[in-house]
Amino acid sequence: MNNLANNPSTIDCCIKHPVLRYTSDGVQERLDRVVQELQMSIVLDGAPLYTFTCSPWDIEELAVGYLFCIGAITKLADIDTLAVEVQEGIIDVSLRQASAGLASLEGSSAGAAPPFNKSNVTVSAAEVNAVVELLRSSSPLFQRTGGVHSAALIKEGSVVAWFDDIGRHIVLNKLVGWCVLNDFDASNCVLLFSGRVPQEIIAKAIKLGCPIIVALGAPTSLSIKLAEQAGITLIGFARNSEFNIYSHPNRVSHR
DSSP states (O other), rough: OOGGGGOHHHHHHHEEEEEEEETEEEEEEEEEEEOOEEEEEEEEEEEEEEEEEOOOOOOHHHHHHHHHHSSSSSSSEEEEEEEEETTEEEEEEETTTTHHHHHHHHOOOOOOOOEEEEEEEEEEEEHHHHHHHHHHHSHHHHHHOOOOEEEEEETTEEEEEEEEEHHHHHHHHHHHHHOOEEEEOOTEEEEEESSSBBBBHHHHHHTTTOSSEEEEEEEEEEEEEHHHHHTEEEEEEEEEEEEEEEEGGGEEEEO
16 A cells, blocks of 8 residues: 555655744744655656656656556566656656657557446445545645645555645656556556546546546546546545536446
């Protein structure tokens, strides 16, 4: 299990910064906890590929997940070497077959019909509410800073993997990378997500094979369309024991 509650090193990945706090009682000077942000670049086979900012942990999972999501790799064995140099801000990756990997990247199936998820996994309304409460209560770093997104895989009511990051896309890359690194099949899991759900989030869920997404935030028109096409049950605005089902409601029982 990769759960922040069991990973104290990430809890302390914040700094203290002086602020002026305005309240109904007046103005106070105090130290506030601020989550750290790191700039990193992926260099693939010697060529710069992607520059981004992220939280300073689980960088290997992030890189593997990103490469998998864009189609540069299909399995962990496609990677020859991967070196993370945090101080230099570089993730240096070499593929076993560099030309094949780049061809796959350039020929990624943008606009192609997504595979249709035929999973018979179901959840009850009570189970949806339970995992939402878990998300709201189980990230000490969010409670301390309010500055991270969370993504988790839930199987039969239990957390399989949990990641936090400042970026909503980045946190899902970490989750995808964990699955690739551990050869984990997520097709029987619920994807639990703290943020809003644009189309790119659905695309990552398709890569994971998750049949159900439960999100605290709102979906978009394109994300709903893609979820419909891909056979994914999309649940949004999940909070306070209420939620909306935007696609494929047959996987949710009303008990």
